[in-house]
């Protein structure tokens with residue numbers, strides 16, 4: 492060995508023993524990259540003899556090549572230059588090795604030799620690979636989830652947001668998101684409240700929380716209803732290390748719920764009408780016979796010559812009231828649908844014109860202006876003309892009543908091909924319908940008008956007639972500016988095979 496490192500024979504023996512007892516295969520290399528010694532582990536591991544390595548160049552033995560490395564890349568050159576350890580990893584066949592090179596300094600502090608030891612890191616590398624695979628998999632699961640997922644550190648700084656979360660919170664912003672902290676995800680004060688609930692064992696268990704419906708705020712300040720579940724992530728020692736939350740937008744669920752509520756409301760209205768209809772039909776038939784008698788005998792009496800003036804007047808009242816009853820009975824019979832239906836394919840606008848002609852000369856409409864906004868497109872519906880006339884007359888009379896006999900009523904027709912529907916709207920500038928009455932206006936006998944003036948049967952009859960046309964009626968808008976009723980009919984089209992029901996986009 493180098494004279495600067497000259498040592499006694501005894502020391503030499505000990506140093507060789509120490510070298511041999513190192514658990515990693517190691518070699519001693521001179522600054523000119525020649526191998527000058529190796530420990531027992533090295534000979535065993537590489538199955539080489541002293542003669543096979545002594546005097547060989549390091550690139551022979553270590554890199555399995557005949558030419559020296561580029562000096563910039565040579566780790567041994569770096570060790571000599573820096574007087575510090577350097578290492579690199581290398582894969583040889585299926586084996587991964589970490590090769591660590593350290594300087595052995597002489598008395599002057601110069602590098603006399605370099606000791607290189609080789610560690611087999613195949614297992615560590617394989618575990619690293621597995622860990623990377625698991626990480627990749629978890630990341631793919633998070634990013635391909637249909638739910639929005641957000642994770643934050645203990646201070647609430649957001650460090651993960653999957654693509655659904657970015658979309659839900661509207662936080663694209665060219666990749667540089669505006670949302671950085673969990674407090675930005677909720678209305679003011681809510682984030683703290685959620686953290687409190689999350690830590691509360693009584694709510695969903697410690698570190699867990701499920702809120703079926705809550706509000707979040709997106710990057711544009713808009714409130715969104717979501718279902719959320721949250722959890723605290725603990726490290727292996729059981730300390731809180733992060734939090735995560737999963738959100739599902741309730742938009743579609745709320746829409747379906749509302750539609751269901753509407754359908755239920757319509758169903759219960761139809762059931763109510765059906766049972767009341769049966770009752771009404773029964774009552775109407777029962778009253779009809781005695782009423783005919785009253786009218787008949789009262790008119791007989793009126794024709795007698797031997798009655799005085801005052802009796803004639805009283806009989807006049809009897810006849811008037813009995814006739815009013817007859818009208819009500821007639822309405823009840825219409826309401827109970829005891830009359831047959833004769834439907835034809837007709838132009839909606841024609842029915843509107845016809846109905847308006849029927850009321851034109853009535854006293855009630857003297858100060859009412861009727862504006863027509865009728866689409867000039869072909870709008871065919873399958874209708875019983877006289878029944879639809881009744882519908883329109885009832886609605887127009889109600890509109891005139893709501894305006895106390897003066898103002899403008901607008902009738903609008905249009906169609907929407909995309910959904911295969913034809914629409915008729917009746918708009919007035921009247922007093923509007925109070926919110927609490929909206930669920931009652933289609934009920935038979937519901938009226939807010941003076942007793943004796945109105946029967947409260949108008950809209951219930953309208954409802955029944957509209958149902959007979961597979962159509963729908965509802966209040967589109969109401970308030971102090973007036974009320975708009977809307978009727979939606981299935982649309983028919985003329986094709987070469989005749990007239991047929993229009994499927995959407997027909």
Ligand SMILES: Nc1ncnc2c1ncn2[C@@H]1O[C@H](COP(=O)(O)OP(=O)(O)O)[C@@H](O)[C@H]1O
Nearest residue numbers: 889890893923932938939945946947948949950
């Ligand atoms: N266009 C309207 N504007 C305001 N209220 C209306 C309108 N149409 C109907 N209503 C309300 O609905 C009630 C029921 O109407 P309806 O069944 O036609 O009975 P009636 O006209 O005999 O009162 C009315 O009394 C009124 O309160």
Ligand SMILES: [Mg+2]
Nearest residue numbers: 885889949950
């Ligand atoms: Mg009415």
